[in-house]
Amino acid sequence: MQSDTHFDYIIIGNGLAGLQLALEISKDSYFDTYRIGLIDPSDKSENDKTWSFWEQGQGKFDSIVEKVWHTAKFESSEVSLILPLKEYNYKTLRSLDFYNWAKKKLLSKDNFKFILDTVQEIEDSVDLKVIGNTQTYSAKHVFDSRVPREFYLKQSHYTLIHQHFQGWVIETESPCFQPEAFTMMDYRFQYKDSTSFIYVLPISETKALVEYTFFTPFLVEAEVYEEALKKYLETEYHLTNFKILETEVGNIPMTDFPFWNYHTENITKIGTGGGWVKGSTGYSFKHTEKNVSKVIENIKAGKRPSHQLFKKKFKFYDKIFLKVLHDENEKGVWIFESFYSKNDIKTMFRFLDEETTFPEDLAIMKSLFSMAFIKAFFKVLFKL
Incomplete structure (x- = not known):
């Protein structure tokens, strides 16, 4: 009888990378006899972020996409652009919808198990062990989405830009948004000549995600985002009275740190911890989808899962x-x-x-x- 704590694969982190990887494994009959454990300290029951991405035609996640746009806008003091996306679609997806959809699919599989625990350490030896707060687990291979400790210890040796932001999902009493086009970047509300801009996803005429985003080597206080968002909404939409339904905050590392150096024979780093966030833009959704497909391809070919993931x-x-x-x-x-x-x-x-x-x-x-x-x-x- 197999132990409840032993798995063929353990996936640490039930975020975008961990769940996309688990979903692809679950769809492939090659892995039907494999036991997969997914370990995360959270049950992922909150909408903690929004993912937006472009792709051609239909995609894997269309059934849970909240909104699709075919036109983008770009604004600065010098340039005003309307950008038809042609054969591309720009899609937005709430993280909670993705978590619920993924969990439902994976829980229908007998060989997948969700575990609420915080991983403290991985003992990378012949007997691979994952040590959590409540139990110790064993596996043949571990996919680890945690950022390597060395990233924090050696930050000064590499270039790091923080993509930090605060966004509000707001609702208005009367129509004021044009939901047929989204604003990719509006630089007319810059903070002290930095790379900072407003990003707008109009979900309907009365609802939108409005976000103030920075690509900077430094961070700012919370009131900087809030003041810019208020000023933008008042200047562009004459809004002073609106309801904030949700608030999103985040800091995505844009860096040339070599995350891929931290793979081993038994451990594959994935997601942010594997360098799957594009260094120059912070984009991750489609890169994750591609990397997951490559990982699966490598496993089935008898190669290291991390083989040739990057160009x-x-x-x-x-x-x-x-x-x-x-x-x-x-x-x-x-x-x-x-x-x-x-x-x-x-x-x-x-x-x-x-x-x-x-x-x-x-x-x-x-x-x-x-x-x-x-x-x-x-x-x-x-x-x-």
Whole structure:
């Protein structure tokens, strides 16, 4: 009889990466005889974030997507753009809807078990052990979404930009939003010449997510976000009276830290802890979906799950972009103005999805050509 604490795979963290990986395993008959344990200190019963992403046509999560847009807007003091997304759709998904949907699917499988516990340590030896607060578990392989301790200890050796934000889901008494288009970035409400912008997802004429986001080496106090959001809503929509339904806060690390160096034969780092967040943008949803598919492919081919998850050229591009934002943060507005105004939407999305060819990369680079990028290029090159 098998122990309740022994598994073929243990997944630590029931966030985006952990649950997407579990879902893909559950759909593949190759893993029908495998026992999978999912360990997290939370039962994921709250809506703690919103994921938004672009993709062509139908996707795996369409049944739980809250809203889809076909047009984006970009604003700054110099540029005002309306961007038809053509064959792409921009979709938003509430995390709670994803958690509930994923848990329902996984709980219908006899070989999956959810465990409420906090992992303290992994003993990476012949007998692989996961030590939690309440029990010790064993497994043949562990997928670990926790950020390596070394990230915090060695931060000063790498470039780090904080993508930090506060967002409000608000509801108004009368119609004021135009739900057919979302605002990708509005830089007219910058904080002290930093790379900071307003992001708006209008769900309906009376409901929207309005978020103030920073890409900066520094953090700010809570009142900075709140004052900017109030000013934006009053200036753009003449709103002073509205209901805040939900508040979202977060800080996503945009960094060139080598998370992939922390894989072992028995432990694969996933999600933020595996470097699955794109360093130059903080995007993670579609990158997670792709990496999960590659992990499954590698396992079935008898390779390490982490085999060739990343493309080196895009990591190099991310390093340059991060260096510019770190050394000359005020240039962020110009960078995004150039990116969105000088490139076709399909090429931009393909570039951000890390699917472009080298000639397409060169076209993107040409649109961003500046002294700031030249200096960043050589700083990164000589650091390698």
